[in-house]
Amino acid sequence: MKSLIRLFVLACIFGASVAVQAQTSALAPDPSVTAPATVASPDYRLGSGDSIGVQVFQNPDLTVEARVAESGVISYPLIGNVQIGGLSLTDAEKTIADALRSGGFVRSPQVNITLKQVRGNQVAVLGQVNRPGRFPLETGNTRVSDMLATAGGVTPTGDDVLILTGQRQGQAFRRVIDIPGLFLNQTPADDVVVVGGDTLFVNKAPVFYIYGEAQRPGPYRVERGMTVMQALAQGGGPTVRGSQNRLKLHRRDASGKVVESVPLLTDAVRPEDVIYVRESIF
Secondary structure (H helix, E strand, C coil): CHHHHHHHHHHHHHHHHHHHHHHHHHHCCCCCCCCCCCCCCCCCECCCCCEEEEEECCCHHHCEEEECCCCCEEEECCCEEEECCCCEHHHHHHHHHHHHHHCCCCCCCCEEEEEEECCCCEEEEEECECCCEEEECCCCCCEHHHHHHHCCCECCCEEEEEEEEEEECCEEEEEEEEHHHHHCCCCHHHCCECCCCCEEEEEECCEEEEEECECCCEEEECCCCCEHHHHHHHCCCECCCEEEEEEEEEEECCCCCEEEECCCCCCECCCCCEEEEEECCC
16 A cells, blocks of 8 residues: 555656656747847848848758848859849849749749848938937838937937938938928928938037026027027026116127127027126116
8 A cells, every 4th residue: 555655656746847847848948949030021122231041942952141232232052143132022032033943943933031130221310319320221111200200209409400311313312301390291291211321410409598697597499480588588587687678699690700789589599699688777
């Protein structure tokens, strides 16, 4: 009887051990499994620097990994250089399949291309944005507003306009775009499609300066349509010793010379203006 009980206990211990090992094996990563390829949109177009994997069904000798050269070509077995830069993944697969078929190497090639690493078709977003850097174009119709959103939007010190530069049809391209107009649907035509190699730059917002008998002297952002009265309010208004009726404005003229004048409260403020709040005469 004791022998039977002992055998039963040993069987239970052995079963529990096997269950734990099976669970551990299921949770442990399989070192033979490779990392997944980059998931790309069907509209993504290959660019220079992109790393791809090419496979042909039932032809393992034609499985290669290649990097797209600056000229947009890759070197592929049997058919040599293949121009795939600017093509979608589907079109690139068809291009290689057609070359294999027309060369008589494979009768009915089934080509599959996976994107391993994105290096080409990138757009730089620089300046006063929350996440400046280079970002890949994952679709063929990515617009300026999309890239601004990808970069986290404009910082509080950023300007209301951005400068888009790049190449269009082999010619230098430059466009100044009103940022609020993009999102308020005032200038939808400015929300242009960006292409690989473009750069979006957001400069610092223009500022004016206020000093003298102001509550909070210092530099402030020039808002659209800002008047001298609004600029004075930005500085907290005049102190008990100051007067809003005793202001001086220092502004550079077209020649770069600083000209002093007495502004009206309704005058417009310009970038780099310096407003001096004088003491009250009473």
